[in-house]
Amino acid sequence: MEFPSEFPLAKHTQTHNTSRMGSLFPIQNAFHLGAYQVAINEAADLDSTGTTSLSSSDAIEKDCYVYRSYIALGSYQLVLDEIPDDSPSQLQAVKELARYLADPLDRATISQKMKEMLEDPAIAQNATVQLMAATVFAKEGEMVEAMRCCATSLSLELSAFMVNLLISMDRVDAAEKTLAKMVANDDDATLTQLATAWVNVALGGSKVQDAMYVYQELGDKYTWTVKLFNGAATCAMAMGRFEDAEKELLEALQKDSKDPDTLHNLAVCALHLGKPSTRFFNQLKTLTPKPGAVEKMDELEKMFDTASEQMASA
Numbered sequence: 265m266e267f268p269s270e271f272p273l274a275k276h277t278q279t280h281n282t283s284r285m286g287s288l289f290p291i292q293n294a295f296h297l298g299a300y301q302v303a304i305n306e307a308a309d310l311d312s313t314g315t316t317s318l319s320s321s322d323a324i325e326k327d328c329y330v331y332r333s334y335i336a337l338g339s340y341q342l343v344l345d346e347i348p349d350d351s352p353s354q355l356q357a358v359k360e361l362a363r364y365l366a367d368p369l370d371r372a373t374i375s376q377k378m379k380e381m382l383e384d385p386a387i388a389q390n391a392t393v394q395l396m397a398a399t400v401f402a403k404e405g406e407m408v409e410a411m412r413c414c415a416t417s418l419s420l421e422l423s424a425f426m427v428n429l430l431i432s433m434d435r436v437d438a439a440e441k442t443l444a445k446m447v448a449n450d451d452d453a454t455l456t457q458l459a460t461a462w463v464n465v466a467l468g469g470s471k472v473q474d475a476m477y478v479y480q481e482l483g484d485k486y487t488w489t490v491k492l493f494n495g496a497a498t499c500a501m502a503m504g505r506f507e508d509a510e511k512e513l514l515e516a517l518q519k520d521s522k523d524p525d526t527l528h529n530l531a532v533c534a535l536h537l538g539k540p541s542t543r544f545f546n547q548l549k550t551l552t553p554k555p556g557a558v559e560k561m562d563e564l565e566k567m568f569d570t571a572s573e574q575m576a577s578a
Contacts, residue, residue: 288322291329296454297482298491300333324352328392331358340366353387357396364400375404382413391419398425407433420446420455427459436466457482461495465502472502490516494525501529506536524551 414426493516500509
């Protein structure tokens with residue numbers, strides 16, 4: 265689907281505190297880097313020390329990052345069990361994302377429920393609700409709805425999600441414009457740095473090396489995560505350095521042997537290096553929920569089988 269150039273951008277409203285000096289920074293930063301267990305541990309430390317008095321809004325945001333981290337780790341049921349039905353709208357939205365991922369048969373219903381949540385003007389002005397809704401809509405292939413959520417400009421995260429969406433739709437020009445706003449807002453934020461790397465990889469050429477530097481700097485400054493290893497590997501593959509990419513991915517595999525991005529990228533590297541790739545594809549097929557690459561592979565296999573049957577009967 266092409267990105268509609270006439271898509272109406274909402275008036276810029278910044279309601280999220282993106283300061284890197286706040287109490288939640290270690291939690292937020294760990295989450296954005298893909299260090300999800302670290303984010304959970306940081307939140308637990310913040311709760312146990314009692315030295316920092318969080319406002320009610322910051323306390324809710326902290327809980328949202330914790331439960332989003334559990335979702336990223338695949339612990340959907342824990343999120344469903346622990347978030348009560350009378351919790352604030354932000355946490356309800358996080359719970360709906362966990363429900364969406366845990367129940368493949370009810371995804372259309374959950375997507376509709378997210379749309380109904382956004383009909384409430386008060387709820388619709390919450391960045392976390394918008395982000396959870398955008399995530400569900402994007403997974404459902406409802407890209408215009410997802411972009412409408414991101415266009416509210418309520419947070420740096422929504423802008424980063426917009427950059428990701430635009431790149432996936434081959435609208436790198438539009439992604440660059442969104443990135444420019446992120447840079448103007450907070451050029452040193454981890455999310456801005458990551459979005460810069462995504463755009464540079466999409467632009468290709470010498471920009472790919474610039475993206476590699478971003479991943480290296482973030483890994484060396486904070487911690488090397490599966491997400492950063494995969495980012496660096498993507499850069500190496502874009503430059504045709506598949507052996508270097510494989511090394512990065514093997515590091516990622518040691519941290520998480522079931523990460524779908526790592527397994528998918530290893531399969532790609534294996535194909536380019538003339539090595540067996542079947543094991544990585546088979547591992548991908550065992551994952552729940554099923555990665556998009558596996559679904560596409562299944563579709564291609566069915567098409568191949570159908571074509572073979574037609575040729576045999578001709």
